[in-house]
Amino acid sequence: MKAPHTCSSEKMNPQTLLLILLLLPAARAFQFTRMAQYVDSHQEEYVEALRDWVAIESDSSNVLKRPDLHHMMEVVAQKLRLMGGTVELVDIGEQELPNGQILALPKVVTAQFGNDTSKHTVCVYGHVDVQPAKLEDGWNTDPYNLTEINGHLYGRGASDNKAPVLAWIHAVGAYQALHMDLPVNVKFVIEGMEETGSNGLDAMILAQRNTFFSDVDYIIISDCGWLSRRPALTYGTRGNCYFFAEVEGPKQDLHSGVYGGSVIEPMTDLIGILDSLISPSGKIQIPGIREAVAPLTDEEWKMYQDIEFDLENYKNKTGVSQLMYDNKVDLLAHMWRYPTVSIHGIEGAFSDPGTKTVIPAKVTGKFSIRQVPNMDPAVVKTQVTDYLHSVFGKRKSPNKLKVSMVIGAKPWLANTQHPLYEAGKAAVNKVFNVDPDLIREGGTIPIARTFQDVTGKSIIMIPIGGFDDGLHSQNEKMSRYNYIEGTKLFIAYLNEVSQIKKTSV
Structure with missing residues (x-):
């Protein structure tokens, strides 16, 4: 009698092979379900980790908090070390303050998990410094004591950017805990000076372009938020040109009763030229600015039309009775893909309570122009200076005018047809069972353009923060739901990226 046939890898019949191939997607789905259950069962641990990080007052703008910032970077590095990552604290030099004081910049944490050359390598960027916060600013809770109210985790830095950084770390940790191979190699770049301009980071990226970043295929940033309750993928940010316009007149401040009517006042000149920048309807009046903007295409119009966005909710959230535009497409376009002028303040003017009757001898107006693709900050500098x-x-x-540009950050725009975005859509669908909105940010994240220009790598922004998180404001929060489901999203995304064909760039 013939011995029963055994299926070895050498003698596998076509029917068995087909069955295995058909079951592979189910195996992947089962593994994700298992990982999602792991995340759910460890969410209290994740919340406590966020509580520990929020408790560190890593305010990069306050030099007195610099020791806290150094400690924050050490805490991040140690967490990654305990996970078995190859971790380095990169010295990025010193910072000179306006008073001449020299301070060490917080070191940048880099880490690597996996070095399999057959896999893609992704680099996750994040920051763990925060904006200033004090209880007396109007917070309902201690900003540095994570407080949960109705499913929301309140604390400075909770959404911007500590919870997203932790979610990425926990995503890697979940693969490890369940003894599953990471589907891609993962690198981290985590800094501590983002809120004050990322001092030293550009130079560090340039210096490590051919070392740390040499094998990176894709870069992921999660320092942004959703536009509505629908998950989103972000594919563009505006840049920023920030200007000082200084008008100088008398040699010293003058009494308005004694000298008013006899001198041409610098403040009057300044307000006159600031008023010339933009019309009451929002039209930028500087020649050449609007002409440089790429026209809105039919495809873009359709994308904006499909985005979930409620004008009335937006109006109520901002506390205004009227918006600049009364339809969704126009408003989103002017928030994201058209430039705008904003006047921020006047240095040298009297701004304290009371009635000081002074004619300031020198005043400096501060304003910015948000850049969009096709605009060049160097050209904008010339246009603004010549116009003013x-x-x-x-x-x-007879007064003197001096115009200077102190920030010239370029915009960033990605191709939404890139496989990174297809992977993002698939991951959002897996976790949230909806298609994501494809959105742009009106603000500026300069590091995205730096990564693009220096490394030449493709970039995606995957936000998990809510539209109402209150970044930079009082009562900043991250919802428990976004934090936990965001961790699952990152787990799913790593798996989706692993399936991008190696020929994609």
Whole structure:
């Protein structure tokens, strides 16, 4: 009698092979379900980790908090070390303060998990410094004591950017805990100066372009938020050109009763030229600015039309009775893909309570122009400087005008047809069972453009923060739901990226 046939890898019949191939997707789904259950069962541990991080007052703008910032970076590095990562604290030099004081910049944490050359390598960027916060600013809870109310985790830095950084770390940790191979190699770059301009980071990225970043295929940033309750993928940010316009007149401040009517006042000149920047309807009046903007395409219009966005909710959230535009597409376009002028303040002017009757001898107006693709900060600097001097010249004033651009951050825009975004859509669908909105950010994340220009790698922004998280404001929060489901999203995304064909760039 013939011995029963055994299926070895050498003698597998076609029917058995087909069955295995058909079952592979189910195996992947089962593994994700198992990982999602692991995340759910460890969510209290994740919340406690966020509580520990929020308790560290890592305010990068306050030099007195610099020791806390150094400690924060050590805490991040140690967490990654305990997970078995190859971790380095990269010295990025020193910072000179306006008073001449020299301070060490917080070191940048880099880490690597996996070095399988047959796999893609992704690099996750995040930051763990925060904006200033004090209870007396109007917080309902201690900003540095994570407080849960109705499923929301309140604390400075909870959403921007400590919870997203932790969610990425926990995503890697979940693979490890369940003894599953990471589907891709994962690198981390975590800094501590993002809220004050990422001092030293550009130079560090340039210096490590051919070392740490040499094998990176894709870069992921999660320092952003959803537009509504629908999950989103972010594919663009505006840049920022920030200007000082200084008008100087008398040698010292003057009494308005004694000298008013006899001198041409710097403040009057300044307000006159600032008023010339933008019309009451929001039209930028500087020649060449609007002409440089790429026209809105039919495809873009359709994308904006499909985005979930409620104008009335937005109006109520901002506390205004009227918006600049009364339809969704126009408003989103002017928030994301058109430039805007914002006037931020006047240095040298009297701003304290009371009635000081002074004519300031020198005042400096501060304003910014958000950049969009096709705009070049160097060109914008020339356009603004020439225009303001032209307007000022027509005033026939004896005062002196000096215009300077102190920030020139470029915009960033990605191709939504790139496989990174297809992977993002698949991951969002797996976790939330909806298609994500494809959105842009009106604000500026300069590091995205730096990564793009220096490394040449493709970038995606995957937010998990809510639309109402209150970044930089009082009562900043991250919802428990977004934090936990965001961790699952990152787990799913790593798996989706692993399936991108190696030929994709």
